[in-house]
Ligand SMILES: Cc1cc2nc3c(=O)[nH]c(=O)nc-3n(C[C@H](O)[C@H](O)[C@H](O)COP(=O)(O)OP(=O)(O)OC[C@H]3O[C@@H](n4cnc5c(N)ncnc54)[C@H](O)[C@@H]3O)c2cc1C
């Protein structure tokens with residue numbers, strides 16, 4: 093066991109970096125834990141040192157990515173303790189207000205226990221599963237996965253088809269073009285109804301930082317058009333074709349059937365909060381009907397329903413990287429109050445600029461959330477579509493057990509093994525909840541979600557046996 | 565499918581199914597294999613269907629491979645090391661979460 097900390101921050105994305113930086117600056121005993129080899133999270137992955145290592149790539153990833161370099165530099169300046177390649181696999185919340193939370197992490201096949209009075213969960217988002225026919229075939233990846241190849245390995249896709257909707261889809265297209273990669277086509281699934289629903293929120297979207305986001309989005313689309321990338325709009329009925337790998341993609345654009353050859357298809361329908369950690373601790377989660385996802389409930393400061401557990405960044409609802417950074421500092425200010433370093437007035441003063449900054453970056457969200465609302469066909473796919481990738485369970489099988497009286501995801505799990513494989517339901521959970529809600533004719537909030545139990549990532553029996561808990 | 569940006573530092577070598585693969589220091593095993601043109605990483609335990617990385621961020625577990633004799637390693641979360649021996653994973657259900665903890669509500 094490694095002593096006791098004032099705070100353990102989990103996740104080195106913008107939220108976690110900002111939180112750990114402020115806490116270290118104020119001399120709190122803080123440790124930042126992240127499973128990646130370097131700080132940055134999803135958006136700023138591999139940013140540290142890239143200017144020197146791969147200047148061309150750094151340039152191509154754009155100014156928003158470059159901001160991550162400043163954030164990481166600041167984090168290093170204040171010298172917060174940092175554990176890379178360390179996966180948190182269990183958190184045991186404190187029983188009693190004097191006790192510490194226990195955070196178990198695994199690094200290089202060895203586990204370790206950290207204790208802290210405060211835990212800031214900044215584990216961010218994952219891409220929404222995109223269950224279309226053929227999405228389990230080699231050659232089908234998420235847009236984020238392709239972007240990870242770009243950022244962390246300098247590997248660019250050639251002849252990719254990008255399909256789906258959302259800012260990340262167009263951002264990736266722009267980044268690929270900047271690196272001279274050929275894009276076969278972009279298939280945009282945004283429905284006309286989404287545009288109509290979003291329009292009402294356009295005036296609000298022009299406030300705060302919203303205008304800047306809109307201009308960036310339009311500039312990206314223009315760049316694609318100028319580069320001659322075919323953009324198919326109003327795309328529905330996407331199916332990846334091939335027996336052992338993707339060879340083609342079929343779809344409809346404005347109702348017309350289309351067919352393209354492609355050996356790499358990047359799918360994306362937005363991101364949703366990562367729930368694994370907050371669910372396993374027992375934090376209360378809300379169903380967000382606009383963002384179509386569950387998220388940990390927090391107050392304005394990031395406090396979850398569990399005392400001393402705060403959630404900052406996309407894990408508490410999708411707000412984007414800049415809002416996450418502000419949320420990280422806001423949560424850190426609250427931790428300082430909890431530690432007695434600041435009183436309420438001191439916390440408010442410390443967080444004032446970040447509260448304003450977060451609001452400015454969230455101004456565009458109601459517009460974006462409606463514009464890029466995921467299509468019903470991926471929220472609740474057709475019967476033949478695979479939903480649980482691990483145990484190979486189809487949407488039809490889930491609907492079938494509901495007909496037999498299954499009321500919730502945990503029951504479906506025991507009937508069908510959906511959610512029991514190595515991913516522990518990360519891929520099928522959101523879809524299974526939606527399917528059950530639809531079949532029962534009730535809201536998703538009533539159906540709930542899988543119960544998540546540690547270990548959050550599989551650890552070996554040997555690792556458990558070798559645990560050094562002598563000082564615990 | 566994928567192409568490496570010019571990078572003189574792609575100088576680590578490891579093996580996949582006995583075949584030599586080069587990689588850059590810091591590459592994940594998954595990125596290095598995809599860059600080398602590999603399509604299928606594993607066969608599923610249920611139907612034997614071929615699978616490859618889906619998320620590259622540790623969430624989907626579709627990149628599982630055997631590394632130096634240890635099954636069910638996440639290729640996207642493991643950095644390559646010189647001389648590493650990587651093999652395709654066939655079946656292997658050993659990685660399931662504890663069934664005892666997964667009983668119905
Ligand atoms: C694949 C992907 C790519 C994205 N790319 C972009 C982009 O280019 N531009 C953009 O504007 N937005 C992007 N987004 C959205 C973006 O993630 C968020 O807006 C932003 O990164 C949120 O910041 P965060 O600090 O909340 O979390 P994140 O940046 O997601 O950081 C979370 C961190 O927590 C770590 N973590 C998670 N679970 C554990 C655990 N159990 N143990 C230890 N560490 C853990 C992760 O390794 C990660 O580093 C992307 C999202 C995804 C999923």
Ligand code: FES
Pocket residue numbers: 594616617618619620621622623624625626627628638639640641
């Ligand atoms: S590719 Fe999804 S876990 Fe590795």
